[in-house]
Amino acid sequence: GNQHGELEIRDLSASYGPVVALNHVHITARRGRITAVLGANGAGKTTLLRTVSGLVRGSSGGVFLGGRDLTGLSAEAIAMAGVAHVPEGRGVITELTVEENLRLGELLGTARGDGAHDLDSVYEMFPALEQRRRREANSLSGGERQMLVIGRALLSAPEVLLLDEPSLGLAPRIVAQIFGLLRDLVDRDGVTVLLVEQNARSALSIADDGFVLNLGEVVAADEASTLAADDDLRHAYLGF
Numbered sequence: 001g002n003q004h005g006e007l008e009i010r011d012l013s014a015s016y017g018p019v020v021a022l023n024h025v026h027i028t029a030r031r032g033r034i035t036a037v038l039g040a041n042g043a044g045k046t047t048l049l050r051t052v053s054g055l056v057r058g059s060s061g062g063v064f065l066g067g068r069d070l071t072g073l074s075a076e077a078i079a080m081a082g083v084a085h086v087p088e089g090r091g092v093i094t095e096l097t098v099e100e101n102l103r104l105g106e107l108l109g110t111a112r113g114d115g116a117h118d119l120d121s122v123y124e125m126f127p128a129l130e131q132r133r134r135r136e137a138n139s140l141s142g143g144e145r146q147m148l149v150i151g152r153a154l155l156s157a158p159e160v161l162l163l164d165e166p167s168l169g170l171a172p173r174i175v176a177q178i179f180g181l182l183r184d185l186v187d188r189d190g191v192t193v194l195l196v197e198q199n200a201r202s203a204l205s206i207a208d209d210g211f212v213l214n215l216g217e218v219v220a221a222d223e224a225s226t227l228a229a230d231d232d233l234r235h236a237y238l239g240f
């Protein structure tokens with residue numbers, strides 16, 4: 001089939017010393033779809049994203065983007081290949097202005113060649129950022145910081161967006177707004193999104209596909225609506 005933009009995580013394992021964080025994980029995230037990865041604290045969600053983006057070295061298996069083998073490449077090379085990682089806890093550079101933060105994403109986008117997004121299109125998507133473009137990023141609210149890191153990632157012209165707990169610490173109304181913008185973006189630009197969330201109910205409401213991790217293993221994989229309708233699964237692993 002057409003593998004363009006498809007992220008394939010194949011038989012991936014990763015450990016921290018004696019602690020096995022990922023145990024032979026298979027996850028495929030398709031282009032133009034939001035794929036949610038759910039699971040409790042310590043399930044291995046953050047490790048999954050850190051292994052995909054080259055920050056943690058896997059002990060077996062591999063990661064492929066559009067059929068290209070990214071396994072073992074440096075974090076810089078994986079970013080250049082089109083994988084943008086938005087880490088948990090936002091990752092804005094608080095001493096820089098909003099616009100300076102966005103310019104950092106633009107630098108990578110320019111290095112990668114033609115991107116779908118320029119500064120104006122990001123401001124159009126997130127008007128709050130334009131109003132605050134000359135302010136230091138540390139003056140932003142939690143929701144605005146989340147918009148800033150997503151906007152910065154978009155300016156790097158990614159094929160794949162890895163989002164780690166974008167809802168963390170945000171009011172439900174702001175979560176709904178950010179998820180709505182994410183949905184629009186995916187539908188319009190055909191980005192591949194891998195969305196890690198503890199907030200399973202919200203994540204499944206916007207995702208197309210879902211994978212449930214428990215103690216480093218995939219225990220369920222299906223369409224998001226099917227997972228959300230599975231009472232046993234919800235009670236056992238999803239907390240709603």
Ligand code: ATP
Pocket residue numbers: 016019020021039040041042043044045046047048198
């Ligand atoms: P959380 O939402 O709390 O981040 P998670 O699902 O993202 O949970 P991970 O952070 O990937 O899970 O952790 C998976 C396992 O690896 C846990 O047992 C955790 O204690 C362990 N772990 C994570 N980071 C490290 C580390 N730097 N050193 C040692 N063990 C770690």
